[in-house]
């Protein structure tokens with residue numbers, strides 16, 4: 001699709017970590033983004049979304065909402081399944097009625113982490129956490145609906161401007177602690193939200209549909225990510241590795257959830273930059289530690 005001049009509805013675009021980066025990227029591309037919060041448009045109330053769509057007549061509907069509290073989801077499965085499982089196909093139905101493309105985001109946490117090579121779009125989801133199962137439920141609902149202008153993008157380990165995230169929290173903690181311990185036996189691909197947003201636009205420009213994996217390239221553990229972030233911020237805090245068994249959480253997380261980017265690279269001709277380069281931009285420029 002041609003983005004310039006297009007009207008883009010971004011659910012989750014006002015307050016969401018990814019949604020805000022999407023609103024910026026669409027604006028830079030000359031589109032007219034409409035970033036929405038749950039107050040503007042509650043995705044659990046399809047009538048309200050439909051009324052908004054009727055009034056504003058967008059050319060594209062982007063769903064960057066989600067129940068994203070991985071541990072809390074274990075205690076609130078109904079809410080997690082409503083937002084992550086039931087809402088996506090209802091939103092896609094509204095997009096289908098208007099014949100506009102629909103973009104939805106899913107997660108590396110739909111996988112169980114049993115592999116030791118990057119997960120492709122052809123690998124079967126098999127999450128054990130409520131969050132992962134509910135996100136896989138949303139994907140399944142979309143595939144079952146079969147609206148042919150649906151783009152599902154699985155992403156992983158987000159950091160970026162506009163909202164609290166793992167990297168920002170760790171740097172904050174390093175300012176008040178001389179030592180931190182972070183798990184080193186969960187491996188994934190950290191991803192910078194402005195890069196995910198820019199690369200989403202590349203897929204849209206090509207009218208891509210179906211499932212795509214998208215992240216920054218390279219892989220590391222949460223410890224590797226924390227260690228580099230603290231070092232880039234110039235903090236003297238020591239970041240030590242610890243196994244997940246030493247840091248029990250309510251929800252289980254996949255020990256390995258690196259996403260294979262080959263389909264995205266083949267389709268767009270673009271290779272996302274490495275996570276270390278993106279992290280440098282975030283810590284030095286966005287968070288201001290390079291000044």
Ligand SMILES: NC(=O)c1ccc[n+]([C@@H]2O[C@H](COP(=O)([O-])OP(=O)(O)OC[C@H]3O[C@@H](n4cnc5c(N)ncnc54)[C@H](OP(=O)(O)O)[C@@H]3O)[C@@H](O)[C@H]2O)c1
Pocket residue numbers: 011012013014015016017018019036037038039041042043044064065066067068083105106107108135155156157158159163
């Ligand atoms: N964060 C990650 O590391 C990560 C990794 C992989 C995949 N993902 C996926 O990427 C997507 C975006 O994640 P994120 O981290 O950017 O999310 P986020 O920062 O937690 O933002 C979620 C957004 O959803 C909106 N929302 C929640 N309930 C809503 C409702 N009933 N109606 C309308 N909007 C509602 C919130 O708006 P209000 O503030 O107005 O409630 C908020 O803007 C999600 O699908 C997530 O599963 C995230």
